[in-house]
Structure formats: structure tokens, C-alpha cells
Amino acid sequence: MWCIYLFITWALLSSLPQMVGVVGLEVHAQIQSTSKLFSGSHVRFLAPPNSLVSHFDASLPGTLPVLNRRCVEAAVLTGLALNCTINRKSLFDRKHYFYADMPAGYQITQQRVPIAVNGMLVYSHFEGRRRNQVVTKSVKIKQIQLEQDSGKSLHDDEQSQTLIDLNRAEGQLRVDANVSVHRPGEPLGVRTEVKNINSVRHLAKAIDYEIQRQMEVLQSAGKVLNETRAFDSKSGNTIPMRDKEGLQDYRFMPEPNLPPLFVYESKASVPAGVDPAQVVVIDRLSAQLPELPSVKRTRLVETYGILQEHSFTLVNEDGLMDYFENVVQTTKAEPRKVIGWVIKELMGNLNSQNLKVSQSPISPCALAELINLAESGHISSSTAKQVFQEMWKAPEKTVGQIVKEQDLWMINDKEELQKICRRIVDSHPEEVQIIRRGNKKVLNKLMGEVQRETKGRTDPVQVRAILEKMVS
């Protein structure tokens, strides 16, 4: 697990317009690693309780922590991605407190010299009435630290028991928010810590509530207490936590069983006698760093001429960018046309069925084929959308099969089109009268009739031309 500290100023409309909220976030994220930070035991989602506990995890006396290199590498990669300074030497500390899910009585963390410091995350969000104005902001990152995960407590109130699962937390993100309010230019106010918030939506609610609460306390001449609070998702309130009374003194001390953690700039800077394969080398990790989201988005906008807001969707949705680029490569259609298909049709269907991109029944190839048919005029664009839904239901069929089976090919034969239009004009004498009197809008109704008759298999431009001639 690692822990990221962020500091942001939170703007909130309030009755005390001169006051602002200041928020620091402690983000706990689990490292995707097959084994734990300090022990060889495995990490697996939904493993039975206490099935993945090593002697060290259970704090058996005489066991010692052994740092997992994979976890250090993940922390360095995160540090690089968040523009942090990677400390070449970092230290481990013990943080003491008694809690049943922390069986050693202390947590190994990096309080004094963490692995990465002074980073910055640039992010964008949308503003404006249509939420299409991109606003870019940045948030400072104080530090990234490697930290041992605590266990999980389950309280059984009926039997007044607490059950502990030392497999440790499972893959989720957990955020503690430190919130205070003050007038800009004045010293920071007394902060509270809202602990264990587990979703972004709850985080925003908790912070809004807490700022509002603190402002109200100050407004009524009260005092904000330095305390830990919990977020109650039902009421949307924060409430003081009972079990952690007052201020804790964690009695930090250096972890004597872990020597300083050294990471090296390059292979050349690894000291003699140390196997470069056994240590963490920043250069090697930089090379492994994937294209970062902001770089991806810029590239997408520049290369394909798509809207910035679409670039966010492509990047945020796991696998969607690859899907999009795959389709673009296999179709002659403009990327700007492809993006519509991907964002509206594909994502629309995925979202409604709660599927991931990787679970899409329509492959990028199949979608490209469909788009090609529409582009070349073999099917109309409205038919294409219909075919898309058919493909979704029957992924085993090819685009061609579906079009043929349902007889959806475009009617390009001039004489046939003439016949159809004649039938429509003849059966709608009243409308024809109105058009002839000058109300050209009613022509659209006739066009709609043609579309209905042909199940959308006609080119509207051609149909309009024919109809105009007939009624003139």
C-alpha cells in the first residue's frame, strides 16, 4: 500500500464569503503486487479471511519485515508519473497505536523521509452551462510513502465480538480528508480528519459538509476541535469517531529492522558489489512508464482532430483509446466520424449493460466494417445504427450477413426510387396541395413517409430532389 498526500484549496459558496476551506487528502491505494509490502504472502481479491497471512503478517514474535522490491518500483513509478522528486534514500518509521487490526501495535510507514516528495498533478475538468469548457488545474503532492496496510475489522455487535481479517485491505482506494477553514492570508484553521472515505462522490460530499459545518461553528463563535470524524453516507454528515479520543501521540521512531532504502539514478550509479538486477533503478523504471493521460489526450486531439472532451472519455475508459485507434486504422472514415460511433453507440451500449470495453460483443474490426459500409453509401447512416444494435445482439454474424438477411441494402436504383416517391405523392394529395401553395416544410413529412416505406434504405438527398420535382 502507498499513501499520497495532496493539498488543495476547496472553494465553497458560503455565508462567510471571505472564508475558504483548505483540504489535504491522504490517499491510500493498494499496490498491484502479487505479494505484500513486507512479507512474502500473497495478495488476492476476495480470498477467504486470514488465508493469506504470513508469520510476519500475524506479528509472530521474532519475525522481521522484508521489503518487496516490486512495491518500491510501483511507488517510484507513481512518483515519476506525479512529477515527484524521488528520494535516493528514504527511511522507514514505526507509528504506534493499539488497534486490533494492527497486530504489531505499530504500523511501518515513511514519516520522516518518504520515497517521493514535492510532486504535482495537473488535471482538467469541465465548466460552463454545457459542461464543455475545459479548465486545467493543478494540485500539489506533498509526499508518496510506502506504508504497511492494516487488517480489516468486522464488528459483530450482537455477540459483541470483533473479527479480524489479516489478509489486509482488498484493492480499494481509501481517502482521509483533512479539512480546515480560514480567511486567506491568515494562519490555517484547526483541522479535522474525516477518515476512511471510499468513493470520490462521498469524498466530495464529506468535504462540502465539513467545510460548511466548520464555518457554521465559527460563525456561532464556537471552536473547531482537532478530532477524527467519520462520514456517514446515509445522512451525508460527518460525525466524531468515538474510539479515537482526543489527539493521538503516535510515538514515531525509526524502524530498526529496515535499513535505509536506496534507489539509484541509473545502472552506472549502482555501487560496485551491488547487483543492479536486485536494486531499484530510476532510469529503468522511467523507460517502463506508460504514456501518461495528459500526453495521451493531447496526442489524440492533435492526431485525430477530435474534441478535447472526447479525449477525456477515450483516456478515462480502460481500453477505449485502443479500441478507437484500432477502428480508425481499419476504416477509411474520418476519425471525427469514428469518435461518434465509439462515444455514442459503443459507450452507450456498454454503460447501459454495465460492461467494460474488453467485454464489448462488437470488435473494433466489425465496427470498422460497419462504418465503411455507411461511408461508401451501401447502407444509410440510420440503417447503420440499426445494424449496430443487431450486431450487438448477434455478434456471431458478420455485418454483411445482417444487412443481407434483413434486406437493408441502400436503394440506389433511380427508377425504383421514382416509383416509391410517386406512390407517396399520389397517396398524400392534401400535403402536395399545401406544398404547392408554398409551405415547403411539409415536404419533410413526405420524406419521412418514404423513409418509413423503405425502412431508411434511401439517401435523403436523392429522395428530396425527386420529391421536389414531382410536386413542383
Add this chain to the structure above:
Amino acid sequence: MESPTITASRSVSRRGEKRFHVEISKTGGGEVVAQGLPAWLSTLSAGPASARGPESASPQPPTRAAPNTAQTCRHLHSKVSQALRDGRVSATELCRKCIDQIQRTHYLNAFITITGETAMEQAQRADNRIRTGKPLGPLDGIPFSVKDNFCTENIKTTCASKMLKGYVPPFSATVVQKLLDQGAVLVGKTNLDEFAMGAGSTDGVFGPVRNPWSYTTLYREQSTEDPDSDWAISGGSSGGSAAAVAALSSFLALGSDTGGSTRNPGSLCGVVALKPTYGLLSRHGLIPLVNSMDVPGIMTRSVHDAATVLRILQGRDERDSTTVQAPSTPPSLPEHFDIRDICVGIPKEYHAPGLSTDTLAQWSRVAAMFEQAGARVQEVSLPHTQHSIVCYHVLCCCEVASNMARFDGLEYGHRSTIDSSTDAMYATTRHEGFNNVVRRRILSGNYFLLKSNYERYFVKAQQMRRLITEDLKNVFRSGIDVLLTPTTLSDAARYTDFIQEDNRTRSAQEDVFTQPVNMAGLPAVTVPTALSRRGLPISLQLIGQTLQDWKLLTVAHWMEQQVNFPMIHLHGDSDERKLDRSVRERTHTIGS
């Protein structure tokens, strides 16, 4: 308010003028003060090589001369392992004799657990290997014992605490496993001070360990009291291990050494006790006292044996991140070694108040031996040493407070029946489980670690620790190879005298010569040199440079050969002599 640290420092710093809260000087210490044997030592060394006290008017040298045969029974391992291989003695026979000896000397209270049955099975397997000519190594079939703060798979590991009574670890400490992998036969787990906190082996839940030397004819003849009331402490905290080796119940024993816990009882029980360089031996499975100072210790009856064991135990262990690669080590200590190449330092600060005349005389005698043999002997200064004990107590309490936090009665060990709340259960469990020595250290440690105290105690003690280390480094940088010092102030105290003072005071007194070495992580070995007038062992300590454990043992080996320390003869016990003699005599047969 007077802080406990200041009070404590007064009780240890007998000169009284220095306090812990001194300005930390920028000037480095640790230099050679004078060439040649210091005057205060040489005047004494002019006398006979004995531990005569000034008040002693007896014409007879109080130090008993060693029997001539004493030399021949050193190197017990190599001789015994050779005897095993030659079929002159079997591993099962050896094991049986050790277990018999444990039972015969049960009054020493050296053992907490005797593993007779599994030991005999191990010995049987060793015999099978030896018979087929495939012994695992020099320790195959050799009986050993282990201090009860090393984890042993499926064997109770108690730390002599109610807290861990009945605790059976699911794994063995690396050092224990290494011995087992070599075919050594574990005969039992030895007694200690609770969680190794003490210097007497008097403060454990299983009661005090008695010094085997207080059951020799020599001691008993001088005593007017009952053997059950007049006996000497074994020293501690690894007293059981030292007593086991001294009483011939084991050929080797593991102890742990944080402030002298291996060397102190080794010294008082007259065995060789090695505290290796910090990080050379794995601490995995050693239930910690002070992680940054703990080292598994080796106790044997000869320096040669200690070297054999060190060679097997040393080296990196991936389960202990503080271990280091062992320097390349020859198969055995050099037979021919020129002592004239060695420079011996005599730290003047070790000429401390309270040093007994017997011990001072031994120090003086051995220093003279080195000089007469052509070694260079120089007086050196370690100015910060005097602050070592008080710093040690701060650092020790802090780590103890932290390390003991895991004993909450939830996962293992003692759990109180009071369960009105989790907090109440923690509190009563810990109150019932720990003795007051442990509880006091936890309390002090938590006090020192409070945010508002951290700088004043922990940080300052760490700074002083660095200065103490620098002193020692400087001395070695100036060309000194080893330091020669007393190990303890005097021979073993009578139990009834020892318990007049509390554990804190005793630890401060007893660890004064041994503790600075742990601060600096250096190797040190104590070798018995003579018996005091009371018939109790007096030992001297040699301190070496980091990772120069082998060189240290080479010098210790030379010293051991010069001093003729006598064999133990337990009062009214002839069987042990039989065992010993049988091995010795058979060994002689091959020799000729």
C-alpha cells in the same frame, strides 16, 4: 522536574560529575594515549599472575592453577566430532549423557524445556549418517542448547515470561535452523531474564539460574552455608545457556547479546562467549529486545569451537534485511600466528570504580602476557564510553516499548479473562503477562518516545551513540587491532547479594564494560582467564573491528592458550568427569 534519565545516570556514573545531558562535544574521542602497558596496569602486573586482593595475606595463591590436562580438553567439538566419526563414541551416547547431565544438574535451573525425545531421534539420525560416512559437517551429532528467546518450530518458546507461557512457534530461528541443518542435536531451551531484560538471569518467571561454579568443591569448601542458600548468580540474561555449557550439559549454546547478555553470563560461568559483529548473524526468529543492537551470541568451551560455530552461522539471510555478506573465512583458526603483529589497546576509561582487585589483577596479568610475547600494548581513550549505559537505557526502553506492543493477548500467548472491553483486555493481559521489569521499560520507553520528549531523549541518545561509535572507530583507525578489557566488574555475585538492588541498577552496573560494543555493533569475545579467590571464573573481553570477527577469535585463541583456565569439577559429581575424561582419553588415543 527531575527526569528519570538524569536520576538513572547518577546511579551509573559513579564518578558523579557527568550527567547525561552534557553538551555533545564536536571534538572526536578515541585516541591512543600512551605507548606500552599503562602504569596503573603494569604496577599490578608486576606481581604474580594471580588475582590476589590487597587484603589477602594468604601466602597461597588464591587463583587455582589449572590442571595440566586442561589444555587438552579444549577444542571439544573437533575432538568430539572426530571421535564421533571414528566410531569411538556415538551421537546417541553423547546426547544421552548431556540429557543425563541436565537432569543431574537440574538444581541449576538452566533449562526451561528439555527436548530429550526429539534430541534422541536427531542423534539417531546423526549416527546413521556418520555410520554411512556422510556426516553433514563438524557439528553433526553435537548436542546444543538454545536460549528460550529463539523461536524453535514445534517447541515451546517462552522468553521466561508468563506472556508467552505455552507459546509454540511455527518456525525456527535462522541460527537454530542452521545448526539443525548441520545435524547438531537440540537438547533443550535455556532459562533467561524475562524477555532478556536483565544481567543476572534472576528475573524470569521460571526463577533464577545458579552458577555451576558455585557447586564446585572449591566454592563449597569456602562456604559455611547450605548449597541451597549460598550460591552465585549465573549472570545474564543468557544465564541458562552459559550454565548449560559450563556444566557440560551442552557443547555449545546460543545466547543473545544486546548489552552484554551473552558475554556477561559467559564471563561469570567461565565459558567462551562471542558476540559477533551486528548483522553477521541473522536475527530472524530471535524475539527482539533492541533490534538495532541484538545479536545472536555463541557460547562454547573453547575459542576454536566458537570459530567453528561462527563459520556455520554467519552470512546474509534474506529474512533479515540487516544481515551482511560474511567475509571469506578460512576453515579453521590459524595454527601459527605471530602475536607480535598485533597491537592491543587498553582503554583507560575501563579502569572504572567498582572494578574488583581480582579482575584488575587478571587484566593486568593478561596485558603483560601480550606485552611479554611481543605484542604492542597501548593505552587508549574512549571518552564517550561513560555515557553509553544511560544512552543504552533510553534506546533500549524505546525499542522495548515498541517491540512489546504486539503482546496483546489476541493472536498468541497469555490472554486475560477480563474482557469487558478490548482496551480492558489489553491492559489486564499486559499487566498479568509482563513482570515489573518489562512493564517499567515499556512505560519509560513510551515516555521517551512522546512527541514532546523525542528530541530530548531518543535523538540525543542516538547522537551520543554515534560519538561512542566514533571513539571506537578512531581507536581502530589509529592502528589498534583489538581492545583488551574486563568483561564484568567482578566475579559472580551471591544471589542473596545480587537481589538487594533492582534490575535497573544491576543492569547498569553489570553492562558497563560490555554495552558500548553493542552501541557500535562491533564483535567482542570473552575468555575465562582464572578463578577468583572464591573459586568463581574471571574473564576478559577482547573487542575487535567490524567484521573482523575471525581476527578477534585468532587473538582470543592465543590468549586462551596462555591463560590455562581450569576445568570445572562439580562438587560430589564424578560422572561428568567420567564423560569428559572418556572423550579426552579416547581423543588422546588417536593423537598418538
